[in-house]
Amino acid sequence: MKIAVLGTGMVGTTIASKLIALGHDVKMGARQATNEKAQAWVKAAGARASAGTFADAAAFGELAFNCTSGAASLEALKAAGAANLKGKVLIDLANPLDFSKGMPPTLFAGNTDSLGEQIQRAFPETQVVKTLNTINCNLMVDPARVAGGDHDVFVSGNDSQAKGRVTEILRGWFGWKTVIDLGDISTARGTESYLPLWVRLYGALQTPDFNLKIVR
Numbered sequence: 001m002k003i004a005v006l007g008t009g010m011v012g013t014t015i016a017s018k019l020i021a022l023g024h025d026v027k028m029g030a031r032q033a034t035n036e037k038a039q040a041w042v043k044a045a046g047a048r049a050s051a052g053t054f055a056d057a058a059a060f061g062e063l064a065f066n067c068t069s070g071a072a073s074l075e076a077l078k079a080a081g082a083a084n085l086k087g088k089v090l091i092d093l094a095n096p097l098d099f100s101k102g103m104p105p106t107l108f109a110g111n112t113d114s115l116g117e118q119i120q121r122a123f124p125e126t127q128v129v130k131t132l133n134t135i136n137c138n139l140m141v142d143p144a145r146v147a148g149g150d151h152d153v154f155v156s157g158n159d160s161q162a163k164g165r166v167t168e169i170l171r172g173w174f175g176w177k178t179v180i181d182l183g184d185i186s187t188a189r190g191t192e193s194y195l196p197l198w199v200r201l202y203g204a205l206q207t208p209d210f211n212l213k214i215v216r
Contacts, residue, residue: 004029006065064088089162180214
């Protein structure tokens with residue numbers, strides 16, 4: 001499958017490398033086609049890997065992962081182009097983190113809105129599904145790192161078929177056992193608002209290898 005990964009940071013390279021390992025063709029998108037991080041990833045990842053602009057990647061992919069930093073996501077997706085994302089599933093991993101006042105970060109969206117909703121409003125003809133934003137990037141593609149994978153991940157989105165496809169990806173490609181459908185894209189407010197607690201848990205536990213398990 002041809003897949004676009006937008007973003008060249010730790011999340012983008014982790015997701016893209018996993019997809020390559022699964023046998024997919026991946027184009028990593030950045031502001032500039034000559035982005036050094038993207039080019040280094042291509043060199044390391046092999047023949048199925050390529051890189052280009054955000055627009056190049058979005059046009060290439062049958063589906064896309066938004067792995068950009070939350071503060072830059074809307075700008076990056078606009079550069080990717082609404083026409084290139086039209087009719088496609090966009091798996092949104094970004095969080096609305098504001099680092100302008102230092103650490104720990106605050107949120108620039110929360111109680112009455114979410115970054116996921118902002119992206120869906122900006123791209124009404126794209127099926128946005130928010131997921132994987134509550135965990136460290138290594139755990140995203142290898143849930144067995146914690147408790148043998150016996151913990152939970154969430155999906156939020158307006159399109160049930162798109163959420164079903166993403167759920168299949170989470171289970172079949174990445175190895176997630178439990179995927180909880182929270183509802184429409186407005187429920188991304190909940191998972192995004194978990195990040196301030198995640199940051200403090202990371203400080204207390206001194207490891208990013210932890211996650212939530214919902215029990216009744």
